[in-house]
Amino acid sequence: MTDKTKPEVEPYDGGEPTELVTIDIEEGTGEAATAGATVDVHYLGVDFESGEEFDSSWSRGQSVNFPLKQLIAGWQEGIPGMKVGGRRQLIVPPALAYGPAGSGHRLSGRTLIFVIDLMGVS
Template identity: 75%
Template sequence: MADTNRTKPEIEFIEGPAPTELVITDLIEGDGPEAAPGATVDVHYVGVDFETGEEFDSSWSRGQSIQFPLQGLIKGWQDGIPGMKVGGRRRLVTPPALAYGPAGGGHRLSGRTLVFVIDLLGVK
């Protein structure tokens, strides 16, 4: 069962150059159902800029988790969430190619390497 007493994660600053590939790190191993590619997931997450450590988005700050189909999300999430189990917490270090594309791509986060910490609360 998902740990509902969990609190917003602190994202540690990562030393060294930004990765060019998706880096997946399980911070807490879940023991519930596993997310499959294309599943609808219920998650709590926080996202920070790799370079500055500045938070740009957080479901925690809104006070509620968010549910959405994986295929509607950035490629880093489509690739990084499947295999994760409910109750787990995973860090995804996501290069621009798997996030919002190269600099000048039109999104405010284009060209940025992003770090997400995601808590998987449920899958459908």
């Protein structure tokens, strides 16, 4: 259980990045996530350009469990090292998200911002 609430995405001070940007909002004190871990997370995803929310576990009212290896590259690179209890913002360029425009995913070609709360690691 968490006492955290759905995050607000703060505007990024700078241009649209071409590499993964990782910003620790709150340092966790629990076990650290590793590259091969399954993570239990609460997350919010917004479009970098418009600021529009496209996905949120908060809106569904429950965290989700994912094996990191099944997620987009930006999460595979941006979550390891994060500790349980932490909140981290990832700004993920298209190459580490859903690919260039026209790749077939509705978010292809988009830079995405995620705020991730790490609830558990297994």
